[in-house]
Amino acid sequence: MTDLPDDLLTPEAVADPDGAAAVLREHDPVHWSPTHRAWLVTRYDDVVAAFRNPALSSDRVRPLLAQRERPSGDASHRMLGLISEWMVVTDPPAHTRLRRLAGAAFKQQQIAAMEDRIQALVDELVDAFVADGGTDLPADLVAGVAYPLPAIVIAEMLGAPPEDRDRFREWSDELALVAFGAGGDARPDRHERALRGLEEMAEYFRALVARRRRDPGGDMLSAMLGDEGDPDALSDDELVGMCALLLFAGHETTTNAIANAVRLLTADPALRDRVRDDPALVNPAVEEALRLVGPIKVLVRWVVEDHELRGRAIRRGERVYLLLCGANRDPERFADPDVVDLARERATHVAFGRGIHACIGAQLARIETRVAVGTLLRRLPGLRVAGEPEYLPTIASRAQTSLPVVHDAVAAGSRP
Ligand code: HEM
Structure with a gap:
């Protein structure tokens, strides 16, 4: 079939990736997209099986780097070098070692114990959001709360001083630009500036690593230093890459x-108020949001061995796009897949991936999202979004550029 919505960057597919995925899933669940020069895989069972298929590799940056033949002093080459060592783009055995060391550090952080701190940070951000917004609504909830919160949490986890928080936010944008633009970028100026910012970030992390080696603390970076004499321990460069x-x-x-x-949750005022009034419902509501409007729409794999999938010959050297947005609404797996069902069986969605690369930060992400959503619903009565969403035109992320909201809280005394 040629008229399937297999260009994931059309305005229609960016505005409604789930609609495009539904058509593909129904008519050609393993579909070759000439535009992306990739197989689009949309069924739940196929996506889950792909996560465990050794014929599909995550090692997707090193081949790019090898092709480029740039001098090693070149800033973009150096940065791509750093990205190519990230565990998310490596296969075993390199991945196994990195994951073991990072996993141990996450465990040591006792993520569950961070909930109180995250609640305090969310309260601080919501206080400022209400005070700044005053009656001048709509105000942007992305800029006010959703964007700063995770940057602050990561900075704190790594043991960076609070005054450096803003730099983490900038570096994060720059990283996204370089990582997503790795195959070529339409905005060379911004790209160059981002690279300079990232060099600064690498320097910063290098200094932080040196400080922690001298004087370890209870932070995650100190935990990642590992035991002295461990032959597997991370090098300084690897620690910088991990940060x-x-x-x-x-x-x-x-x-x-x-x-x-x-x-999603404020689009239906009855649902919003139900979740607001019963804290036990925040958890299932967030899981349904991760399933229905998860932040990652697509994950990419390289084919390293010829194999067959639903009668299609998948060849070595080709790419496979795993459409999480297709899998998470597959009617074969989820009854009434497009509906928010707070009684649905938990955690069978694939928003955090599966298999060896399954998100290592899922527990932390869940706590942050639950605390933020629960607090926002509680503290901003009548919360509603003004206007239609605008999504960034990317294949991988479901990212709203802003979230203008209206609510009935007034600046003074909005804390319950
Ligand atoms: C709701 C928020 C998040 C979502 C939806 C998400 C989703 C994912 C997904 C789908 C993967 C698998 C990638 C693949 O298979 O190629 C992944 C991996 C990963 N995530 Fe998350 N993530 C989230 C938050 C976080 C947080 C807060 C952290 C850490 C602070 C984190 C750190 C990682 C790392 C390090 C990996 C690579 C794991 C590996 O390669 O073994 N993520 N994430």
Whole structure:
């Protein structure tokens, strides 16, 4: 079939990726897209199986780097070098080692114990949001709460001093620009400036690593230093890369999780008020938001071995796009897939991926999203979004550029 919506960057597909995925899933669930030169896989079972298929590789930046043949002093080459070592773009055995070391550090952080701190940060941001917005509404909830929160949390987890928070936000944007624009970027100026910013970030993390080696603390970076004499321990360069990855992987995704959940849950005032009035419903509501409007629409894999999928010959060297947005609304897996059902069986969605690369920050992301959404519904009565969403035209992310909201809280005394 040639008339399937297999260009994921058309304005229609960017505005409604789930609609495009539904058509593909129904008519050609393993579809070759000439535009993307990739297979689009949309069924739940196929996506879940793909996460465990050794014929599909995550090692997708190193081949790019190898093709470029730029001098190693070139800033973009150096930055791509750093990104190519990220565990999310490596296969075993390199991945196994990085994941083990990062996993141990996450465990040591006792993420569940961070909830009180996250609540305090959300309250601080909501206080400022209400005070700044005053009666001058709509105000942008992305800029006010959803964007700053995860950057601050990651900065604190890594043990960075509070006065450096804003720099984390800037670096995060710059990382996104360089990582997403790795194959070529339409805005060379911004790209160059971003690269200079990232060099600064690498310097900053290098200094932080040196400080923690001298004087370890209870932060995650200190935990990642590992035991002295461990032959597997991370090098300084790898630690710098890990800090950058945590910022990159944990910032924009969590921002979008919060913003997308707020839009979904406030679209129906009865649902919004039900969730607001029963704190036990915040958790299932956030899980449904992750399933229905998850921050990541598509994950990419490279084919490293010929194989067959639903009668299609998938060849070595081709790319496969796993459409999480297709899998998460597959009627074969979820009854009434397009409906928010707060009694649905939990955590079977694939918003955090599966298999060896399954999101290492999922527990943290869930806490941040739950605390932010629960607090916003409670503290901003009558919360509603003004206007239609505008999404960034990217294949991978479901990212609203802003979230203008209206609510009935007044600046003074809005804290319950
Ligand atoms: C709602 C927010 C988030 C979503 C939807 C999300 C989603 C994902 C997904 C789908 C993957 C799998 C990638 C793949 O298979 O190629 C992943 C991996 C990863 N995520 Fe998250 N993530 C979120 C938040 C976070 C946070 C807060 C952190 C850390 C602070 C984080 C750190 C990572 C890392 C390091 C990986 C790579 C794991 C590996 O390669 O083994 N993520 N995430």
